[in-house]
Amino acid sequence: MRKRHWKNRKNRKCPSCSKILTYTRKDTFDRAVGNNSVCKSCAHQDRKFTLETIEKMKQPKSTQHKKKISKSITTWWVEKKQEDLRYGINTK
Ligand SMILES: [Zn+2]
Structure with missing residues (x-):
């Protein structure tokens, strides 16, 4: 069985901030491409923003x-x- 060539690393750009993301696993890379996922820092910012928005929306009704x-x-x-x-x- 011939080993498929996987250069150990694969890069892609974060769709949100264009930061180069390095993947060490092909399955992780494929999944990230499939989900069009953003980098960790963008994902964190996104979640933080969403939580803040929810809190702001909740407050007047609370x-x-x-x-x-x-x-x-x-x-x-x-x-x-x-x-x-x-x-x-x-x-x-
Ligand atoms: Zn990003």
Whole structure:
């Protein structure tokens, strides 16, 4: 059986940042080409961005976030009233 020539390494460009990616295994290389996969750093950035986007989208709808807002408004009013009392202003 003749050994298929595989130059130990195979390079391809990351489709996102054009960085040269080196593959030591042919099956990994073939799969990366098939998936059109990006380099590790791009994959990481992508995931980070997605998570941040999800968090941003979640926040306004989150009840916890709404509670935080109403609590901070209440705190503001309490502080304002206390301040008014300190300066002898009738808030009624
Ligand atoms: Zn990349």
